[in-house]
Amino acid sequence: MSARRKTPSTPSTPHTYTEPILNGTPTPSSTNMRNNPPRTPASALFPTRLETLLISLYPGTLLLGSIFSTLSPTTRHAPYSATLQSHPPDFAPSYFAQKRNIFNVFFVKQGWAWTTAALVLFLLTHPSLGPPMRPVLTPRRVRAVLRYLLVTLWWAGVTQWFFGAPLIDRGFLLTGGQCELIKDPGAREEMSNTREYVTAAGCKLVGGQWKGGYDISGHVFLLTLGSALLWFEILPAVSRAEGLRDGRRVVMSDGKVRTAASEAQRESHGVEGEAEEGPGLGMKVALGVMGMMWWMLLMTAAFFHTWFEKWTALVVAFTGLWAVYFLPRAVPAMRAIVGMPGV
Numbered sequence: 001m002s003a004r005r006k007t008p009s010t011p012s013t014p015h016t017y018t019e020p021i022l023n024g025t026p027t028p029s030s031t032n033m034r035n036n037p038p039r040t041p042a043s044a045l046f047p048t049r050l051e052t053l054l055i056s057l058y059p060g061t062l063l064l065g066s067i068f069s070t071l072s073p074t075t076r077h078a079p080y081s082a083t084l085q086s087h088p089p090d091f092a093p094s095y096f097a098q099k100r101n102i103f104n105v106f107f108v109k110q111g112w113a114w115t116t117a118a119l120v121l122f123l124l125t126h127p128s129l130g131p132p133m134r135p136v137l138t139p140r141r142v143r144a145v146l147r148y149l150l151v152t153l154w155w156a157g158v159t160q161w162f163f164g165a166p167l168i169d170r171g172f173l174l175t176g177g178q179c180e181l182i183k184d185p186g187a188r189e190e191m192s193n194t195r196e197y198v199t200a201a202g203c204k205l206v207g208g209q210w211k212g213g214y215d216i217s218g219h220v221f222l223l224t225l226g227s228a229l230l231w232f233e234i235l236p237a238v239s240r241a242e243g244l245r246d247g248r249r250v251v252m253s254d255g256k257v258r259t260a261a262s263e264a265q266r267e268s269h270g271v272e273g274e275a276e277e278g279p280g281l282g283m284k285v286a287l288g289v290m291g292m293m294w295w296m297l298l299m300t301a302a303f304f305h306t307w308f309e310k311w312t313a314l315v316v317a318f319t320g321l322w323a324v325y326f327l328p329r330a331v332p333a334m335r336a337i338v339g340m341p342g343v
């Protein structure tokens with residue numbers, strides 16, 4: 001994926017948007033076919049080298065945070081509360097180890113709103129998706145919104161609501177956790193009622209302690225899901241601007257494996273126009289949001305939750321991302337609906 005290639009010098013018409021034909025007759029360039037010999041259909045499901053590098057940033061960050069918390073004497077010696085899933089506030093070894101730190105309250109706790117805003121701005125401003133700053137519904141924008149909505153469903157199901165309690169809370173209850181009402185003596189006497197508080201949010205609202213179960217990290221889940229969604233959406237634009245080859249493979253309806261580039265007919269102005277115009281506001285904001293998310297992921301890795309709770313959250317986030325960003329590469333019918341970024 002990372003092999004650099006001089007972009008072909010096609011005549012360009014600045015700000016003229018032409019939608020490529022999706023699933024139409026492929027027009028593979030001879031260069032692409034030479035550089036990317038067809039492989040087995042399964043190879044369409046593998047990430048490219050650049051994607052592998054990006055994906056490995058996530059386990060790498062969790063590892064870095066764990067190494068830091070093990071090596072730092074202040075963090076290692078600070079008491080840890082499994083119920084709070086953090087160091088008690090009086091013993092927090094850093095500003096970022098406090099739940100009430102401003103980045104947690106205004107950024108992570110509203111993390112899906114930030115992801116949504118960054119994506120919408122990117123979709124509205126980047127010339128590869130449609131006429132910049134004009135709310136025209138081009139097929140590329142519509143498909144990007146569809147992918148976003150699918151990932152949003154996954155975020156909502158895991159953290160907010162899944163026909164009742166969200167999946168994280170259901171997992172917690174299934175593994176023996178419950179809401180212990182410690183602050184209200186009257187309610188404590190009726191412990192059978194405590195089972196009624198089946199969500200972490202509801203439990204905390206009535207002054208209870210959400211205790212005893214296996215609680216995957218909502219922060220690791222959200223920060224991974226949100227930032228990787230933004231990565232996958234903007235990556236084709238970044239690699240085009242950098243003149244990188246698109247090594248993604250797709251299975252065509254006849255079962256043959258081709259490069260994603262062969263499925264996309266480039267927009268008339270796309271390649272050179274984007275490179276000349278630079279990243280643009282939407283991409284800069286998305287990169288800023290992703291940078292913040294990376295930092296907060298590192299802080300969560302260093303100061304919160306157990307090792308296992310963080311790694312499972314990573315797996316749950318990537319399960320949803322894989323279904324939306326990788327599975328369609330091997331399933332033409334799915335790709336015809338949700339498409340692929342940049343195609």
Ligand SMILES: CCCCCCCCCCCCCCCC(=O)SCCNC(=O)CCNC(=O)[C@H](O)C(C)(C)COP(=O)(O)O
Pocket residue numbers: 108109110111112113114116120123124135136137141145152159200218219222
């Ligand atoms: C031409 C361009 C067209 C663009 C069209 C755009 C279409 C947009 C569709 C709109 C869909 C609406 C979805 C809105 C989603 C939100 O933004 S919801 C509000 C924000 N809420 C959050 O961000 C909450 C995030 N927080 C959490 O998930 C949890 O708090 C946590 C971080 C997981 C942690 O949980 P705790 O247990 O509290 O620690």
Ligand SMILES: Nc1ncnc2c1ncn2[C@@H]1O[C@H](COP(=O)(O)O)[C@@H](OP(=O)(O)O)[C@H]1O
Pocket residue numbers: 084085086096097098099100101104215216217218219220296297299300304305
């Ligand atoms: N990077 C971070 N900064 C501050 N607080 C964090 C954090 N990561 C996790 N937490 C806090 O740790 C608890 C468990 O988080 P999660 O399960 O979402 O990963 C949550 O506490 P509260 O629920 O009391 O706010 C959350 O706010």
